[in-house]
Amino acid sequence: MRYISGVLCALFLAFPALAHEANPEIPHHHQGTEPKPEHYNSPGAPPPKGAEVRKYAIDEPGPTAANFGEFFTHDNRKRFQVIGDRVEYRGDDSRDILLWDGDAWYGGDYNKLYFESEGEYNFRKDKLETATTELFWNHAIRPFWDTQLGLRHDFIPDKDDRTFLAGGVQGMLPYIFEVDATAYVSDEGKVSAVFEIERSWYFSPRLAVWPRFETEIAFNDAEDYNIGSGITGFETGLRARYEFSRKFAPYIGISYEQKVGQTADLIEEGGGDTDNTFIVAGIKFWF
DSSP, X not given: OHHHHHHHHHHXXXXXXXXXXXXXXXXXXXXXXXXXXXXXXXXXXXXXTTOOOOOOOOOSSSTTTTTTTOOOOOTTOOEEEEEEXXXXXXXXXXXXXXXXXXXXXXXXXXXEEEEXXXXXXXXXXXXXXXXXXXXXXXXXXXXXXXXXXXXXXXXXXXXXXXXXXXXXXXXXXXXXXXXXXXXXXXXXXXXXXXXXXXXXXXXXXXXXXXXXXXXXXXXXXXXXXXXXXXXXXXXXXXXXXEOSBTTEEEEEEEEEEEEOHHHHHHHHHTTOOSXXXXXXXXXXXXX
């Protein structure tokens, strides 16, 4: 038993030496001093206890210094996106309407060229009711907030088109409320503003309820277009969508429009309706 224990002890003590396999091409007395690679640098001695440790790189050509101080990031790359926020059928007792509301942009993190379009086509009358296009320069002023400056053009059947200088802000409030506020000055010198706010509440990773509110204020009368000064009206709606993917979501819902104040009086004098309730069904998408 003592013999066996002695053999095991000897093997244990000899194992480090056996595990170190010598290079047969280098003489035994030169082991550990073989030639090093061309760019090999032996680590320096550690600093004395308590001394400051400094790290640096020698800025000379070579593999170790080629990219020193340079970091590749994806900051401010140029991108584009097309968004169909609302592409929907809306109907009531007297009208069947196709509504579109979308935008597209191209640019980087701080500056974008922004295009927006919104309009309605009446299937029963087989005619375009309204169409608005806007072209903006968007500039980021802080995370989630952009300023906008550009032009708006309204295509109005049976009346003269209108062109506006436009400026405003677009962004996201706390609790993910999306806001769009824009002021306009028309080619006739009329001043107005539009305010929109919406939010999505998710009941599951795919099912969401989506309320929306929009109102418009006119600071001048434009009687030729049935617009009176003050708050002209508002639109509010509630939609429920199912996201088959983040890029494609069909939805259904209800939308209510109400004209108020002097604008409502002008519309009634012309025999028009001042309030409408629509059942809506459409898709929301982006790519």
